[in-house]
Amino acid sequence: MRRFFRFPAVTLAALLACACSAQTTPTYPAHMTGEFAHDTSAFTQGLLYYDDALFESTGKYGQSRLRRVAPANHTVTREIQLPEDYFGEGLARVDDQLFWLTWHAGRAFVFDIHSFEQVGTRRYEGEGWGLTYDGRHLIMSDGSATLRVLDPGDFSVVRRIDVHDGGQAIDKLNELEYIDGEIWANIWYSDRIARIDPDTGAIVAWLDASTLRTALGDAASGANVLNGIAWDPDQGRIYLTGKYWPKTFTVAPPRGIAPAPDRP
Numbered sequence: 561m562r563r564f565f566r567f568p569a570v571t572l573a574a575l576l577a578c579a580c581s582a583q584t585t586p587t588y589p590a591h592m593t594g595e596f597a598h599d600t601s602a603f604t605q606g607l608l609y610y611d612d613a614l615f616e617s618t619g620k621y622g623q624s625r626l627r628r629v630a631p632a633n634h635t636v637t638r639e640i641q642l643p644e645d646y647f648g649e650g651l652a653r654v655d656d657q658l659f660w661l662t663w664h665a666g667r668a669f670v671f672d673i674h675s676f677e678q679v680g681t682r683r684y685e686g687e688g689w690g691l692t693y694d695g696r697h698l699i700m701s702d703g704s705a706t707l708r709v710l711d712p713g714d715f716s717v718v719r720r721i722d723v724h725d726g727g728q729a730i731d732k733l734n735e736l737e738y739i740d741g742e743i744w745a746n747i748w749y750s751d752r753i754a755r756i757d758p759d760t761g762a763i764v765a766w767l768d769a770s771t772l773r774t775a776l777g778d779a780a781s782g783a784n785v786l787n788g789i790a791w792d793p794d795q796g797r798i799y800l801t802g803k804y805w806p807k808t809f810t811v812a813p814p815r816g817i818a819p820a821p822d823r824p
Contacts, residue, residue, distance in 0.1 A: 585725050587752070587766040590800065592775065594810040597634045600782065603803045606651025606660070606691060606735060607788035610673070613637070614790055614799060614808075617651040617660050624648030626660055626676065631799075631808070640676045642669070650691035650735060652698055654712050659698060661688030668715065682715040684708075690736035692743065694758065699743060705731040707743070707761075723756055725763040730754060737789035739798070739813075746787045753789065753800075765814070769800055772809050779806045 598604075602625075606617035614629045624642040629635070642648050642662075649661035657679065658671045664687060670680035690701040697718055698710040707721040723730045723745070732748035742764065743756040753767040773780050784803035791798055801808040 585763055585766060587768050588814045590767055590769040590771055590809075590811045592772065592809050593797070593812050595775070595807045596631060598801050598805050598808040599634075600804050600806050603784070604735075604788040604801055604805070605649045607790040607799065607801065608651060608653055608692075608737070609790040609792045609799060610653055615651060615653070615658065615673075616788070617648050619648045619663065621645070621647050624662075626651070626658070626671065628676075638676055640671075649688045650700070652691040652693045652736075654693050654698070659691060659693075659712070661691050661700065663687055663689075684710070684715045690734050690745065692736040692738045694738045694743075699736060699738070699758070701733040701736055701745065703732060703734070703748065705729040705733065707733065707736075707756075721756070721758060721761045723754065723761045723763065725754075730763060734785075735787045735789055737791050739789075739791045740793075744789050744791075746785075746789060748787075749785055751786050753786075767814065769811075772800060772811075773802075775809070776805065776807060782806075 603619045605619045608615050614631055616627050616629060618625045622644040624646055625639055627639040628637045630637055646665055647663040649663050652659045656673045658673050660669045666684055668682040669678055672679050687702045689703050692699050698712050700708045700710055705723050709718045711718055723733060734746040734748045737744045743758050745754045745756060751770040751773055753769060754763045755765045757764050769786055776783055783805045786802040788801040796813050798811045798813055799808055800811055
């Protein structure tokens with residue numbers, strides 16, 4: 561004889577909630593491997609690594625700069641500044657060009673990566689925050705939980721990525737970096753970095769970078785938010801910094817991410 565058990569709706573909901581909470585997204589600590597000086601006047605908006613140099617974009621009206629920096633001695637080898645009516649934002653490299661977003665102007669400026677001469681302009685709707693390149697498309701954040709995938713040629717929207725951790729939308733997505741098939745995103749006013757599956761928008765892991773703020777010591781009081789991710793695939797090295805931070809840190813890539821020479 562079959563027996564049927566009836567669970568009250570409240571009990572069933574509680575069981576489901578427990579099952580979901582057990583499947584938490586893993587969090588890995590950031591393991592520092594080095595550090596060097598960073599300009600404390602830099603309101604860092606974008607960061608990338610290319611050709612043995614860091615390229616950094618900064619913000620604020622009248623203070624928005626694009627610079628090339630030698631990591632070994634923090635020497636600025638090239639720098640330009642936006643007109644005072646533009647607030648600089650995220651930065652990405654497409655071949656030999658740099659794409660630099662602005663916050664409210666709906667305009668991205670395109671520069672030659674070697675000369676820093678402007679070679680183009682792109683238009684977009686809404687705010688510009690972070691920017692990265694996956695080898696085919698640009699990916700842009702605007703502070704919401706949705707990333708826009710853009711055609712670099714005309715900035716037309718190819719698709720959108722809704723970012724979530726389980727069933728929760730994750731907004732305040734800021735600076736972006738494409739690392740080994742994942743989109744890494746700073747979260748505004750958080751010391752955690754989201755590692756996002758670009759196909760589904762799911763956060764597959766978190767990187768806890770709170771130890772970097774601790775490592776700033778007494779200088780942490782003048783530091784603003786963590787913002788700035790750059791990936792050196794040849795050395796398997798990740799650079800992290802923040803707005804007005806006195807240091808840039810290098811951290812080891814977490815499990816599952818290998819430097820280029822180790823890839824098949």
